[in-house]
Amino acid sequence: MSEPRLIDRIENRPLLDTRGRPLRDLRISVTDRCNFRCTYCMPKEVFGKDFQFLERSQLLSFGEIHRMVRLFRDQGVEKIRITGGEPLVRRKLERLIEMLAYWDDLDLTLTTNGSLLKQKARDLKNAGLKRVTVSLDSLDDAVFRSMNDVDFPVQNVLEGIEEAATVGLNPIKVNMVVKRGVNENSVLPMARYFKQKGYTLRFIEFMDVGATNGWRMEHVVPSRELVEMINREMPIEPVEAGYRGEVAERWRYVDDGVEVGFISSVTQAFCRDCTRARLSAEGQLYTCLFATRGTDFRGPLRSDASDEDIAALIRQVWTGRADRYSEVRTAETAQLRKVEMSYIGG
Numbered sequence: 001m002s003e004p005r006l007i008d009r010i011e012n013r014p015l016l017d018t019r020g021r022p023l024r025d026l027r028i029s030v031t032d033r034c035n036f037r038c039t040y041c042m043p044k045e046v047f048g049k050d051f052q053f054l055e056r057s058q059l060l061s062f063g064e065i066h067r068m069v070r071l072f073r074d075q076g077v078e079k080i081r082i083t084g085g086e087p088l089v090r091r092k093l094e095r096l097i098e099m100l101a102y103w104d105d106l107d108l109t110l111t112t113n114g115s116l117l118k119q120k121a122r123d124l125k126n127a128g129l130k131r132v133t134v135s136l137d138s139l140d141d142a143v144f145r146s147m148n149d150v151d152f153p154v155q156n157v158l159e160g161i162e163e164a165a166t167v168g169l170n171p172i173k174v175n176m177v178v179k180r181g182v183n184e185n186s187v188l189p190m191a192r193y194f195k196q197k198g199y200t201l202r203f204i205e206f207m208d209v210g211a212t213n214g215w216r217m218e219h220v221v222p223s224r225e226l227v228e229m230i231n232r233e234m235p236i237e238p239v240e241a242g243y244r245g246e247v248a249e250r251w252r253y254v255d256d257g258v259e260v261g262f263i264s265s266v267t268q269a270f271c272r273d274c275t276r277a278r279l280s281a282e283g284q285l286y287t288c289l290f291a292t293r294g295t296d297f298r299g300p301l302r303s304d305a306s307d308e309d310i311a312a313l314i315r316q317v318w319t320g321r322a323d324r325y326s327e328v329r330t331a332e333t334a335q336l337r338k339v340e341m342s343y344i345g346g
């Protein structure tokens with residue numbers, strides 16, 4: 001079993017799925033818990049006091065995650081994104097970063113809500129993290145507090161972003177989910193602020209992930225509309241995609257070259273180029289954000305499965321992959337019982 005893997009790596013032959021898509025990125029959720037209750041992601045009514053989160057023993061240990069990353073690298077993965085839940089609520093996360101930073105050819109990054117970044121940015125940088133993406137949906141304190149639904153002030157997130165920049169977690173990217181009737185008015189103030197800061201702001205269309213966020217097409221603000229809105233005030237022009245599988249459509253402001261991106265998973269599906277796999281906090285592997293089922297790796301990791309056995313399972317999952325959910329999305333598929341974003345990792 002190990003021979004084809006080595007040959008593939010030596011010849012740099014990527015592992016392809018049934019649609020010819022290579023495996024390049026792995027997103028790893030390190031916890032299903034979050035200190036925010038964003039209304040579109042982990043609504044309080046569902047993720048309340050009685051919600052049964054994973055027990056510590058159910059989570060993959062750092063050693064298990066490290067082993068998975070090593071085996072995924074052997075299959076061609078070049079980029080790792082640590083996510084959650086809120087990854088910074090996982091204890092001693094810096095330790096995991098340190099373990100993964102051992103491979104310096106790995107593009108290692110992390111997505112966070114920024115609430116703990118001010119305290120943790122320096123340790124993360126020292127541990128070997130290269131850059132961060134911060135999720136932020138408004139600069140308007142009242143709008144932000146009502147969206148995160150735990151009354152968290154926007155100022156603390158902005159300070160976290162500044163600290164990340166100061167310690168060198170660059171380039172900083174900021175992701176904003178736009179929901180019709182909720183934070184559309186925050187689009188231009190966010191664009192102005194991050195343009196002036198020189199950080200890339202990316203707008204994400206509100207998606208029908210999970211089954212609890214009451215998604216409806218009317219809630220989606222199409223990227224086209226945002227491009228026009230921004231372009232009217234601050235002219236922008238398209239930039240070539242950096243690599244196959246890049247999720248954001250990249251634009252830049254004409255006057256200063258600062259970039260701005262649009263992630264249009266609803267109105268312009270990018271399944272054709274999707275090179276991502278996702279590992280949940282308890283070791284289920286998913287090949288689509290909108291999946292209803294995953295493949296268990298924790299069982300094999302905790303039994304006496306060899307590296308070759310686990311590598312073979314990775315290859316089996318990826319070579320059998322046929323999903324293209326966003327391209328076939330309909331009102332009916334939007335109602336499927338898909339796995340929650342907080343569980344699978346955004």
Ligand code: SAM
Pocket residue numbers: 034040041083084085086087111112113114133134135136175177204205206207208209213341342345346
């Ligand atoms: N807690 C971290 C954070 O806030 O970035 C990582 C996990 S969070 C699930 C990852 C990203 O998914 C966030 O940017 C969040 O806004 C986004 N997200 C969650 N639900 C979404 C939805 N229904 N549509 C679009 N983006 C969503």
